Amino acid sequence: MQIQPSDLGLIARVTTLAKRYGSGSGAVSALEDVSIGLRRGEFTAIMGPSGSGKSTLMHIMAGLDSPSSGRVWLGDTEITDLGDRELTLLRRRRIGFVFQSFNLVPTLDVRANVMLPFDLDGRRPTAQERAWIDELLDTLGLTARVTHRPHELSGGQQQRVAIARALATRPDLVFADEPTGNLDSRTGREVLALLASAAAKYGQSIVMVTHDPIAASHADRVVFLADGRIVRDAGRSGAEQISTYMLAMEAAA
Amino acid sequence: MSRLRDQAPTLLVAGLAAAFGVALLQITGILTAIITSQNGFSESATVQLMLGLVAAVFIVIAVYVSAIVTSNTVATVVAGRTRLIALLRLIGASARTQRVAIAREGLLVGAAGSVLGALVGTAAAWGIAEIGMAQGSIPRAEYSLLSPMLLLPVAAVVLTTWLAAWTGSRRVLAVRPAQALGDANEADFDEVSARRGRAVAAWVLAVLGVGLLALGVLVGLVRPEGVLLGLLGGILSFTAVVLAAHRVMPPVLRLVGRMFGERPPARLAAENAVRHPERSARMTIGLVIGVTLVTTFAVTMETYRSMLLDATDDRADLQASIGPVIDATVAVFSTLIGFSAVIAAVGLVNTLSISVMQRTRELGLLRALGFDRTQVRVMVLVEAAALTVAATLTGLALGIAYGWAGAQSMLGSVGAGGTGVGLVAPVIPWPVVGVVVAAAAVLTLAASVAPMRRAVRVAPVRALAID
Numbered sequence: 274m275q276i277q278p279s280d281l282g283l284i285a286r287v288t289t290l291a292k293r294y295g296s297g298s299g300a301v302s303a304l305e306d307v308s309i310g311l312r313r314g315e316f317t318a319i320m321g322p323s324g325s326g327k328s329t330l331m332h333i334m335a336g337l338d339s340p341s342s343g344r345v346w347l348g349d350t351e352i353t354d355l356g357d358r359e360l361t362l363l364r365r366r367r368i369g370f371v372f373q374s375f376n377l378v379p380t381l382d383v384r385a386n387v388m389l390p391f392d393l394d395g396r397r398p399t400a401q402e403r404a405w406i407d408e409l410l411d412t413l414g415l416t417a418r419v420t421h422r423p424h425e426l427s428g429g430q431q432q433r434v435a436i437a438r439a440l441a442t443r444p445d446l447v448f449a450d451e452p453t454g455n456l457d458s459r460t461g462r463e464v465l466a467l468l469a470s471a472a473a474k475y476g477q478s479i480v481m482v483t484h485d486p487i488a489a490s491h492a493d494r495v496v497f498l499a500d501g502r503i504v505r506d507a508g509r510s511g512a513e514q515i516s517t518y519m520l521a522m523e524a525a526a
Numbered sequence: 527m528s529r530l531r532d533q534a535p536t537l538l539v540a541g542l543a544a545a546f547g548v549a550l551l552q553i554t555g556i557l558t559a560i561i562t563s564q565n566g567f568s569e570s571a572t573v574q575l576m577l578g579l580v581a582a583v584f585i586v587i588a589v590y591v592s593a594i595v596t597s598n599t600v601a602t603v604v605a606g607r608t609r610l611i612a613l614l615r616l617i618g619a620s621a622r623t624q625r626v627a628i629a630r631e632g633l634l635v636g637a638a639g640s641v642l643g644a645l646v647g648t649a650a651a652w653g654i655a656e657i658g659m660a661q662g663s664i665p666r667a668e669y670s671l672l673s674p675m676l677l678l679p680v681a682a683v684v685l686t687t688w689l690a691a692w693t694g695s696r697r698v699l700a701v702r703p704a705q706a707l708g709d710a711n712e713a714d715f716d717e718v719s720a721r722r723g724r725a726v727a728a729w730v731l732a733v734l735g736v737g738l739l740a741l742g743v744l745v746g747l748v749r750p751e752g753v754l755l756g757l758l759g760g761i762l763s764f765t766a767v768v769l770a771a772h773r774v775m776p777p778v779l780r781l782v783g784r785m786f787g788e789r790p791p792a793r794l795a796a797e798n799a800v801r802h803p804e805r806s807a808r809m810t811i812g813l814v815i816g817v818t819l820v821t822t823f824a825v826t827m828e829t830y831r832s833m834l835l836d837a838t839d840d841r842a843d844l845q846a847s848i849g850p851v852i853d854a855t856v857a858v859f860s861t862l863i864g865f866s867a868v869i870a871a872v873g874l875v876n877t878l879s880i881s882v883m884q885r886t887r888e889l890g891l892l893r894a895l896g897f898d899r900t901q902v903r904v905m906v907l908v909e910a911a912a913l914t915v916a917a918t919l920t921g922l923a924l925g926i927a928y929g930w931a932g933a934q935s936m937l938g939s940v941g942a943g944g945t946g947v948g949l950v951a952p953v954i955p956w957p958v959v960g961v962v963v964a965a966a967a968v969l970t971l972a973a974s975v976a977p978m979r980r981a982v983r984v985a986p987v988r989a990l991a992i993d
Contacts, residue, residue: 328990332987332990335894337894337985337986337987337990338987357898357899358898361893361896361897361898361899362896362898364894364895364896364986365895365896366896370894370895370989372891372989372990373990374887376887376888376891376989378794378888378891378892379801379888380794380797380798380801381794381797389790389895390895390896392789392790392793393790393895393896393897393901394896395789438895450990
């Protein structure tokens with residue numbers, strides 16, 4: 274019997290992943306032989322300098338891009354060869370996204386943005402899900418803003434709406450792509466604390482791509498990528514420790 | 527290069543308007559030449575004046591509609607170039623220089639379009655005349671295709687395109703240099719500034735216009751001169767509708783949007799259709815004008831026909847000759863007005879196309895969140911449908927009201943035995959309504975094909991792009 278990722282306590286897993294762009298002598302390799310499993314309920318940070326392949330890895334794990342070779346699982350579903358239709362459903366039901374530039378739908382108010390994943394699925398949230406959404410809006414301090422449109426909110430508020438949207442369906446995995454990149458440092462810290470507590474309090478699995486050591490210091494686990502390979506896989510680390518390692522990596526390059 | 531490619535629709539609109547104007551004048555000239563050769567000069571002077579006036583009215587309508595379309599296209603293009611404009615501002619270009627550059631593009635494109643249009647229009651008129659003369663359906667006569675009058679529509683199109691490009695580029699002034707640095711996602715919801723003057727003018731015109739229309743209908747019950755009051759009232763109140771389009775159209779769009787249901791693609795599409803009220807108003811108003819004019823004319827003629835038939839109850843021979851004359855008049859006039867509707871439709875297709883493409887990131891976001899390709903297609907289609915249906919319904923409603931008022935004020939006093947027909951219900955010309963609705967459906971499909979194809983090609987990864 275084959276071992277399922279869930280048997281290992283994993284929510285997402287990639288094995289011997291490679292991604293190449295172009296062909297022949299002009300080919301560029303973005304990822305080389307990457308194997309990693311993300312543990313259920315953990316807040317994982319993926320770090321690395323620009324061009325290290327961290328974004329490519331996230332795109333592949335989220336079903337937004339396909340690998341050149343290797344295999345990809347979300348939960349116990351192998352998503353390596355899924356078609357557009359299945360990937361769309363997967364993103365709709367089992368993945369949440371938080372983006373650097375917030376990416377709310379400008380024509381919808383806060384509540385409609387948070388409800389969008391349910392609407393897309395053509396269903397109404399259950400009483401339990403509604404209670405969860407209300408709790409989320411309350412925890413994120415958005416209750417008084419539910420009828421506002423994104424352009425009426427500050428950057429930090431918009432990002433909190435995006436977090437509420439990402440958590441609303443209790444997805445298997447939330448992907449956060451530089452979630453503090455467009456925020457001032459105080460607002461950024463608040464957002465990171467919210468993500469960390471979603472993992473600690475609700476057991477939400479989260480993976481965050483960042484190049485900011487302070488952001489990564491909020492995570493349970495920090496994975497470093499350089500030149501398309503995993504070069505270090507550490508537990509919770511302080512910002513200073515992470516910076517030191519990053520600087521050493523730069524010096525070695 | 528891409529800057530000029532943005533202007534291709536403006537070229538097309540200017541070309542269409544100029545071709546229409548020149549063709550109409552050429553045909554007027556040829557008809558006058560034929561009538562002069564048949565009946566001598568004295569009679570033809572009156573005919574020429576009449577034909578010239580009719581042609582002038584239709585040309586003014588076409589040029590007016592094309593000016594609205596062009597200013598809307600330019601405004602949309604400017605919105606899409608915000609980043610580039612901000613960058614140029616950042617490195618030291620003044621807003622005014624940039625605006626002048628856009629207006630100059632408008633002048634060049636307008637000039638090129640109207641010259642091309644003039645050639646096409648002349649060729650069309652010459653072709654129609656030669657075919658008609660060869661077949662013997664119109665008598666052969668000497669005519670010239672080089673009247674100085676032809677410069678009028680050409681000049682009018684060049685000037686209005688220039689002016690429209692200037693008006694449409696007003697947004698350049700609002701671009702801040704800092705937008706080159708940050709996220710220049712469009713968040714411009716307050717395009718509708720509180721232009722009180724315009725609102726007051728619209729209200730005054732609306733009240734005056736409706737009052738005159740009512741007065742015209744009442745006077746029309748006694749004397750046919752009521753139609754003059756009605757005509758004035760119609761012009762005033764319709765100008766009010768055009769002036770207040772950004773207030774009138776969004777509620778109609780919302781109402782129509784609701785008809786498409788509560789599913790997410792439909793709901794987002796309905797919201798998209800009103801996200802820039804000013805832009806939606808300009809996108810639809812050209813079509814509203816076209817549909818209103820066609821419907822007004824058709825309803826007037828149809829109501830007129832029914833009144834005439836009533837009045838000539840005892841004259842079967844007269845009744846038989848009324849039908850074809852009215853049918854032919856409706857057909858000719860509808861075609862002439864319909865041309866303006868075509869120009870408006872070109873504008874709508876183009877603006878929708880540009881504005882969908884300016885939403886690449888948002889489309890990527892929806893795909894990332896789980897919109898499938900069909901839902902994206904449905905969203906674009908419903909947005910197009912909401913715009914055309916709203917414009918068509920508004921035009922039909924206004925047209926029926928105006929058409930009825932026109933017929934009533936002109937003919938309320940005419941009737942068998944000099945008693946007058948009194949108040950009658952408007953007669954709706956179903957064939958014309960059918961053609962308008964079918965044209966709207968075709969337009970919806972045409973408007974959504976290109977943006978739909980490009981929208982489904984947007985990869986979900988686009989939502990993650992920092993730009």
